[in-house]
Amino acid sequence: MSPAGAVQPDEVLADPALESRARDLSAGLRCLVCQNQSIDDSDAELAKDLRVLVRQRLVAGDTNAEVIDYLVSRYGEFVLLKPRFEWGTLALWATPVVVLLSGVAFAVSSVRQRRRESAVAALSAEEEAALDDLARSRQ
Template sequence: MRLIKTLAVVASLALPGAALAVQPDEMLADPAEEARAREISAGLRCLVCQNESIDESNASLARDLRILVRERITAGDTNEEAVDYIVARYGEFVLLRPTTGGWNWLLWGAGPLMFILALGLGIVYVGRRSKADAPTEAGLSDDERKRLEEILKS
């Protein structure tokens, strides 16, 4: 029995918590609004951790953003309006999945474009190199040959 309790405690500590980093004092009373807040929070990046959503992060800035999301929801904002408000304050970097519009197309397309450019340049280089005349080695002049023989004989 003691082993089972120990394993249960270890398993509960090893598994990520269902509440993640959200503190009880942050939660909204209405379950539907809380679910909306969690949905929004899952798509927003913690500006401190950068690889976690604000829903997963324990950073104080993530907590402030979670509270801000809940304030916007209780103020009557839709999910899109709440996200737009936060993006207007913190920039698109706060989105875990940035948009593909505007100047972001340049960023999304730069990788494949550079690969295609490098591949084209490589093909042109190899093609020109294979068509180039092979370098010829000039033989030794008569004077050089005589000098070489003198050196080798001594």
């Protein structure tokens, strides 16, 4: 069992298997006060309340999924450090890819356009004849 920074001795469950499950669950839960820490690493009072709640649910017989579902229903997806992939979050997950592909497409399009604009057009027969006449008159 890895040590958790903020877990107090009075929070630790007597059953090592349940305590291990509690640590696994709480390592993936966000402290709603600190926001970039798990509830195991946070000293915030709300994080302690969440750690206790996780342990209470496990002692009551909930599965890991039931504990997570309970917390998400109560606090929203934000409580998860790694949000679940669902249709509702597809835009969140896909946006970076879409932006990157759009940027690449724009860059390729711009390069092609510049090449077209800078390419020398072939001279017509009349233009070539006029150019030849100019060259002869200068000699």
